[in-house]
Amino acid sequence: MKISYFIKLLTVILLVSISNQVKAQENSGTLPKGFVYAKEVIPKLRTDLRYYSENNFIGKPIDGYNKPKCILTKEAAQALKKVQQDFEKLGFGLLVFDAYRPQRAVNQFVKWAQDTTDTKMKNQYYPNIDKKDLFKEEYIAAKSGHSRGSTVDLTIVSLKTGHILDLGSDFDLFDKKSHVNFKNVTKNQRSIRLMLQRRMVKHGFKPHEKEWWHFTLAKEPYPDTYFDFSIE
Structure with missing residues (x-):
């Protein structure tokens, strides 16, 4: 006993x-081994992490985003640092909307997309598409490259004034206007999109054809792993 x-x-x-x-x-x-806080690698990097706030297509803070921290794999952060350095020579820099995304957040996106009665953010984020078609149009999916840690959503900002450059559509607008090759934008908007694309590709990122802001490191270290640790 x-x-x-x-x-x-x-x-x-x-x-x-x-x-x-x-x-x-x-x-x-x-952080888990292999991940870093992006601002520790890129001191002048700016962020507007939408999923930590209510300013996103669901309209409320997203699961797993417990702190407004930008997390990436070491490899993605080092590659992004080179892009930032290129832009700094021109007086610009990068502003990140989203980077590593926990799988639980993706699960929340899927659950939200399945509820066709919740359309409170439709006018701002998907005015020209029925919510039921978000899966078919591949704007929402059960798996996201963001959860692998080497995908980033971003734009260009003036380091001096903080002004965000106009690329022809807002972040997370589920619309043809956001497609990389959308033709009906101004010449200036088109040139800025190309400037972003070329520099990201130059330093090892692949663009997403339907989202001008979305890039994935071509040689990502965890191509088959979807992480779910919370952002702290």
Whole structure:
């Protein structure tokens, strides 16, 4: 009986210890191996992390975005640093809307897209498409490159004034206007899109044909892994 009692006691102590260690790790802001906070690699990088706020196509903060932190794999952050350096020579820089995205956030997007009664953000984010068609048009999917840690959504900003350049459509606009090769934009908007595309491709990123802001590192380190750690 005594031996059994002590085994149970040790088990409880061990479980409590493990629980405390996990909580301490979650609260310390540590990242899984291979990931970094982008601003630690790119000090002048600017962010407007929409999924931490209500300013997104769902209209409320998204699951897993517990802090407004921009996280990427080390490889993606180093490549993005080179893009930033190119733009800094011209007086510009990058502004990131989203980077690493937990799988739980993607699951929330899918659940939202399946609820065709919730259209409160339609006028701003998908005015010309029925919500039921978001899957068919590939604006929403069950898996996202963002969850692999080497995909980033971004635009160009003036380092001096903070002015965001006009690329012809807003971030996350589910519309043909956002397609990379959309023709009905001004000459200036088209040239800025091309400037962003060329510099991202130059430093190893692949563009997304339906979203001018979306790029994935071609040689991403985790091409088959979808992470779900929260952003702290």
